[in-house]
Amino acid sequence: MGVERRSGRKRLVEHIRTDPFIDLAFVQPLINEDNLSVIRRQAEVYNAIGDMGEDTATFRMYKSKVKEFVVEVFQKAYPRSIKRDLNEEIVGEKASRAWRALVTLLSSHQLMERAGAGWEEFLPRRYGELKSCLPVIESMVKEKTKGDNTRGPEVVKRISRSLDASTFYDIAPLLWWINLVMESEVFEALFKYHFITSKKELIEDFVKNTEENLLRVRGHEADFDYMKHEVLKALLSRCVELRGQYINKLQNAIAFVKLLRRSVKNPDRWDWFLRDEILTYAMSVYMTELQELSELKEGGLELNISALLSPRTGTYGGPASALCTLILMSPIFMQYALEARGEIAVTPADIIIAVLRISRTGRKGEDFIVSVQDTAKEIIRFWEEKDFLRRLRLYARDEVSPEVLCSKGSFTSSLALIINAGVSGISITTERRPELRLPPRMIGFDSLYVRVQQLLSIVQRVWR
C-alpha cells in the first residue's frame, strides 16, 4: 500500500505556480525606463531605511496590470488553466517577489558602487543595466510560449547554448536570483535538503549502519556509494514533497538555477546536484549557520528567501536590509566567480560567519580584534566543516590557505561591501603593519575590530 499525502496539502511543485518562465513574465514589465528609475531609487531607500516600496503607486499600478500581461503571454502555453490558476493571491505574491528581486538586485549594485569594489569579482559589471538583459528574457518567454509544448529545461538549454560567453555570464546571475526569489518555497524545500545533508555524520552513519546491517543477509554486497546516492535522492524527494519519479518537476521549477551552469558538464543530471552543488548549498549553509550563530531563539530556522526580503523598520532597518541582500547574494557571488573565472571567492557571508564563530569560541560576546589571517583560517575551518571545501575544489583549482584567501581581492571587496552597507559591528584596524587596503579609500589594515553586540543586533534584524 502506498503512503498517501495528508489530505488538504497541495503539491509543492505545480506547473503554473512554479513555472519559472511565468516568473520571468512577471519580471518583464518592470524592466522599462520609467519603472527601473523608480526601482533604482527604491533600492537606495531600501539600503538606507529598509523600505521596499510596495506601497508606491508604481508598484500598485504594475500589480494591477501584470496579470493581464502574463495571461496574454501564456495563453498559448496553458490555454485552459492560466486564467483560473493565476488567482489574485498568486498574482499579488508573484508581483511582490518580482519587485523585491529587482530592488535587492539593484541595491547590491549600489552597494558595490558605494564601496568601489566587487565588479567582475562577484558579479558582471553590466548586471545593473537590466535593460540589456531584456532581449534574453523576452526570447526565453517567446520560446516557451511558441505552442509546441517544448519543456522548460529544453528552452533554457537551447537559449543558453545560443548565448556567447560574456552574455551568458551577464545574464546567469540575474536569472539565478529571479528564480531563487520567485520560487522561494521550492528553494526553501531544497535548502531543507542541503541543511540535512550538510550534517555529514548523520548521513554517513546511517549509510554505514544500514549497509552493515544488510551485510548480515547472505549474498549481499556492500556498496556504500550507491546507498548514499539513494539515501540522498530519497531525502531530496522527502524535502521537496515529490515522489522520486516526479523529480523532473522539481527541475522545471528550478530550471534557471540548475541548468544555467557552464561549469557542470550535464547540468540536467541529478547526481552532481545531490552531492556537489554549490549555489543552493551555500545559500542553505549560510542561512542556517548565521541563524545558529546569531542566537535567535524563537521559532525554527527560516529558509524562505522572499520572507527575508520583507521591509524592515527601526534603527538598523537600513543596514540590516543591505546586509540581508549581501548575505543572500553571497552564494551568487561565489557561483559567479566559479563559473566565470573558475576561482574561489571569499563572500561577505563568509566573513560575517567567521567573525561570529571566532566570537563564540572563547570571546564570550566581548569586543575583539582579529587578524585577517585568523579570519581566513576560520573561513577555511568553516568550509571544511560544512563540506564546502571539497565541493569548491571540484570547480576551482585555487590553492586554499589563509595567506591565499587574504590576498584575494574578494576578501577586501567583501569587507568593503559589509562596511559600506553600514554594518557598524565590523571595522578595520592595524595591529602590526597595513598589509591590505580597503576600497574605496584604500585605507591600510591588517586586522578586524569586531563589536560583537552591534554586529549581532544587525544580523538578528535580518531574520526578525
Add this chain to the structure above:
Amino acid sequence: MSSCCDALRKFLVEATGRLSFEEVERRFSKALDENPVFSEIEKSGALGKNIIIILGGRGCGKTLMLRYVKYRSAKEGWDFKYINGTELAKIVASQGEKGLQQIVEEHDSVLSKDPTYKLVLAIDDVAEAPEVAHEYLKKEIELVRKHEGRFKLVLATQSERERTFQLLKTVLPGAPHAEMFFGEEPRRSIMESFRSSYVSRRPATLFRGATLVNLDAYWSSLRALDKVNELAEVIVKLADFYAKNADIRSLECVNDISKCKHGLALLALSSIPKVISDQEAKIIIEYRGAEPALNGLGIAELVSQFLADLEMKKLAEEAEKMYGELKGLQVSADVDDVKEALLKSCTALKYTSLSIPVKGIVPIDVTKQAESGKQRRGPQADVIEVRARTRDGREELRYIILHNLKKDKRGYITSGSIKKLRELVQLKVPSEAEMRYLAVLIPAKRHIVAFYNALGPAEIRRKGRDVLPIFIDKLTSVEKALVHLLVKNEEKIPQELQQKVRAIIIGTMIFSLRDDTDLPQLAYLMLPHVTESASSAIS
C-alpha cells in the same frame, strides 16, 4: 555714455571672454591687493599651504586667482610656473608619458641644486589633463613632500567637470603622503569640504599641509538678503579694481555704480545657483551657463550691462529704491506667507505651482476607498511641479508638496495641521522613489516635536529623505520683508522687477530655509542641475 564708462565697459567685455593666463596677467596687473575676493582668501591663511586646490564653477575667477598667487608669491621671492591641463594633454600626445616625467625631473633637479630656490607650480584646468597625467600629478605631490616649504603646487579646476570628482576622490587621496597633506582620511576630508563649503559658506578649508579653496563658497557667503550691504561693497570694490586695471583715471563710472550699489546687489542675487551631483551627494555651485551667476564673471557682466544699458540702469535704480524700503520694513512672515512666496516664486525657474487634490499627483488606493464606502479624492495639496534636466540631459519630474505646521495664538502647533500631515504621509504622498517630497514648513526648531508626533515611530525614518522638516525661523528681517511684499503687496513691486523679486526669493531664501541638520533641502530639490551638454558646450 561718458568716455570713462565706455572704457570700463570695453575692458569688461574683453576681460569676460575666455582668456589665457598670459592675457589675464597682462590685463590684471594693478591693485591686486584691493580685490575683495583675494583678500578674503588671503585672510583665511589658505595661500600659505603647500598644496592649494582651487575649485569653482565657470566664471568664478580661478585663473585670476592664479594671477594673484603669482603676484603674491613673487613678492616673497618665489618663482612661478604656469601650465594648464590642455598643455599637459598636448605633451602626452607628442612625447608620451616621458614628456611629463621630464617636467618632474626638471623641477626636482632645479630644487635639489639650489636650496634657496622656491617654486610655485600652478596647473590650471587640471581636470582637462588626460588620465595618464594623474601619475604625473602624484609625482609632483611627492616632490612637494620632498622639497617641503620650497615647492608649492596650486591646482585649479572647474567644479562642474566630471573629472574633477575623479581628481578629488581618487587621484589626490591616492597620492603618496596624501595623509600628510589632507589628514588621516584624505578622500573623506576633501570630498566633505567640497560638499559642504557652499552651504556652510566657508570658502577655504585648511588641512594639514594643503587647502581647498572653493571660490563659489565665497560668493555663497554673500548670497543672503542680510548681506546686501556687503555684496554692494564688493561690487563697488570690484568695479574699482577693474577700473584701475583698465587704466581709467577718472572714477566717475565707479561713483555711478556706487550710487546704485544696493540695487545692483539685489539684481546680482536674482541669479540662480546650480546643482551638480555624483552618486554620493549633491553639491551646489555658482555656474554661468545660459543664465547669469553670482561670481566674478556675473558681477563683471552686470556692471558692464549697467554701464551700457539705460534700461538696466533704471532697473538698478528701482531695485535700489526697493531695497531702501525693504530695509526699513519691520514685518513678520508666518509659514503661510513663506509657502505662498515659494509657490509664487517657483515661476522664476519655469516650474509650475498647483493647488490640487493629492489624487492628481499620486493615485490613491481605490480598493481601500471602496471598502470604506466613501468616495474620496484625498486632501488638497499645494505642489511645486519641478521639471528639471538631469546631468545627462534627461528630463526629470519631481513634486514638492508644501505643508505648513501652523501656530495657534498660544504658540502651539494646531492639531488640524498635524492631522493633515499624518494623513498626507499615510496616503503615501511622499515617496522618494517616485520623486514626491513633502516639505513641512515649521515655525521654529522647538516645534519639531509636533513634526515627530505627526509622523509617528513607523514613518520617522522618512525624515530627511522624502519628508523634510523646514524651519522658517532663520529668515532674516529683509527676507521677511520681501516675502511680505510679494505675498501681500505685490502690486507695489514695479512691473519690471516682479520676476526679479521671485528669482531673488529662490536665490536667497531657500538657503535660509534649512532642515534640522542645517541643510538647505529645498535648494537641492529646486535648483536646476548643470547638464553635461551645457558644461561641455561652454567649455
